[in-house]
Amino acid sequence: MLGKFHQRKNSFVVRVSMDWNRLSREVLESPSLETHKRNIFLNKQKGKEAEVRQVLLVWEVEEVCGEMSAELKQGVKAMCFNMEDLLITGPLKDMNFTVPEEGGVRILYQFTSEPPAVSFRMSGEKDGIIHIVPNTGILYLNGSLDWETKPLHRLQVESLDVNGNVVKGPYAVTIYVEDINDNPPKFDQVSYTGVVRQNSRPGKPFMYVHATDRDNPATPHAQLTYSILHHFPNPYSEMLFQIDSATGAISPSRTGSYYLDPQKQDNFTLVVSVKDMAGMSTNAFSSSVDVIIIVKESLWKTPPTIHIQENSTEVHPVSISQVQSNEPDVIYGIFEKEKLPRLPFSISQDGVIYVTEPLDREEKDTYTFFVVTTDTHGELVDKPLQIHVIVEDINDNPPVCQQAVTVIEVQENEIGGSNIGTLIATDMDKENTLNSRLRFKIQSQIPEVPASNLFYIQQDTGILQLTGRSLNKFYASNYTLKVLVSDGAFHTICDVEVHVIDINDQIPIFEKSVYDNVTIAENVAVGTVILEIQAKDGDEPDTGSSLIIYQVKEGDPNNTFIIDTDAETNRGFVKINKALDFETMPVYTLVINATNPEPLVPGVQYNASSLTWFRVFVTDVDEPPVFLKPVYKEEVSEDIAVNTLVMTVDAYDPEGDSVRYSLEGDVNKWLRINSTTGQVYTASRLDREQTEMYTVQVVASEINNTGQKSRTSLILHLSDVNDNLPHLAMDSLAFFCYPVHGGEKTLIQATDADEQWFYSKFTFSLADEMNTRNNWEISKVNATHAYLSPKHHNFEEKVYKVPIILNDNGKPPLENKVYLKVSICTCSSEKSCFIEVEREHSWPTAGQAIGILVGVLLIIGAIVGGVFLHMKYKEKNEKSHHKDAKDSAELNRLT
CATH class of the missing domain: 2.60.40.60 (Cadherins)
Known part of the structure; x- marks a missing residue:
């Protein structure tokens, strides 16, 4: 049936082509077939040809496909109707085509023939799907290509003459099949099982899942991504496991590394999904698989504390413990916790820990270090394990005398049984063990007089005692004892000297x-x-x-x-x-x-x-008077009345003589003192503004011997009262350039000699006189400054006296009216006055200057003449002048 179909189909295509050529001979004879086809489709005048072609196509499909299935009919019909879209034609040559798979029946190309060629022949990898119409050169597919079956088809096309001889070719025609995403990914196992150890490193894979996709791996169709859909059970907010989306590697998460414990949950089931299209498309295919994970106890455990006996005679290195990582092919190493000159331990690549040399407990009794595992990149695989080693003691140290010679002094009359001293010895072996237990025994006594056993030593404490006999310097003043000290394995001799000292039986x-x-x-x-x-x-x-x-x-x-x-x-x-x-x-x-x-x-x-x-x-020695206080201080107000008692100073004479008082250094004459009583009074008004701390010397002298005197300081601290009027500071000078334009102002400052409350504070106002408030205004700047400004432009070029009222912040406050001279004057280019306006302060005119000069010269001449006459007169009357003086003091005053 299929052969019949192809045979009739080819006949159909030929007839369609012939009818088409008959109906459109002018188009086919045209030098540009493609252009005329486009004109036919665009030109509504030629719609008749399209109708005829449509009728012929329908008729031929019914005739050829009458005995075919509906699906094949539809494919052929589609192929025939696609002929109206056949716009790509050309001469026979090498060609490449890209065809999506599952595309169905379709026309690929039409080769045009050149005489004497009248037909085409194709050979190669046709797979029963790729065909060429011999008479027309139409290359077409009668079915779908499959990339997964054959991604590339290589063909050869040649043109033939009427006798079947090759005119041109063969030419290579290559058809590339373009992959579409038509295959879901599949896992390579129905389910997976993996084993993970407790405390495994997070992110370290312990198993893999793997899926494949038949689509083109060079396209996203076969790019797979993995994820965990479900986690049974999941007792924590975070998953205990994680999967690498690209590789399918499953590893513990950080939470899992911490919480996995076979005692609590020894197995988990993960539902792992795989998607193609890199998981980025909603049309991606996906598959899932169950992964069963068994949790086992960690192999990586800290071993118990290791005990090693010191000074071992075994051949070293000696195995002392072993550790095992959860992961294979790791590199074991030792990391020191302490920086030691040497660490006498090592570890093999099987995790066996060795001690490399005999240990000495007296040198170091404990060791602590870490065992680590790393991968080939030097990254840590397991958490470091801390290893503790205790060096056990053996009795390998002899007793040692604390002193080369222990000297003990004993009075000669010391009674028997008295403790006279202690021999101290030590042992470097472990304390409170039999290895360091010491026993004492007196081995000899020199001299042995008056007996050989004058001393006794307690065997466990080393305490020396006297026996019943008392020592006497008459027999010996010194004894030498040899004491045997033993720890059970070693013996040492310690020397003891006993000095017999005299008793205190003589009084001074x-x-x-x-x-x-x-x-x-x-x-x-x-x-x-x-x-x-x-x-x-x-x-x-x-x-x-x-x-x-x-x-x-x-x-x-x-x-x-x-x-x-x-x-x-x-x-x-x-x-x-x-x-x-x-x-x-x-x-x-x-x-x-x-x-x-x-x-x-x-x-x-x-x-x-x-x-x-x-x-x-x-x-007795005559001593000067003595003041009862080293210094006398008093605080008084500066406004106290004259003759007010300020204080009383008191001094006495050690010999009982009467004392007189006087003051020295009272430069201001502010004080006076009663010479008998020592009472100090004010002699004149005080002034804090002149001196706040006023110091004078009080002198106390004996009446009968005035050369015997003493001095002390009297200090008055004057507290302030508001007794000084506020006034303008010296630099408060004002001028304005003539004519006044408005907006000018000058800064003035107030000051006060009194001590201000907390800080100086003044108020400024204008007195209501001389039309002042109509001409001027004053504004506050701060506590001590204000601005003075003219209020209009109509000022003359002269000096004005502006009355200003100042108030201070004293208690009570004081008020003062001052007059500020303000010059309205012609200014220089530097904006400063250069002419005084007031007549009394102006420079003299030229005539006045000449008159003044002549007058001065006349006066100088008169003075010179008078001096000359006076010298002559004085020479004649010198004696009379001396007689007129009452005494030499007055003469000195006059001359």
């Missing part, structure tokens, strides 16, 4: 029971030695039993005296400790005792032999 005895009296002036300097004393002690020299301490036992209630001791000679030096005062204490009777720092032995006591005494007579 003064060489004199009474010393001669000492007479000193009351003004003797503190620290002066007034007497040397001496006592003797029969105990052993250079010990606490023989050193003498001197003290004033009686007669010195105020500690006016002190006694120093020379440790080598035991000589005492009595010194002045505080200033003497004849008027307070003219005589001291001092009782001195002598003692030892070491206590006396029982049965021995200090007695009168350890006492001495002497008298100190203090002689």
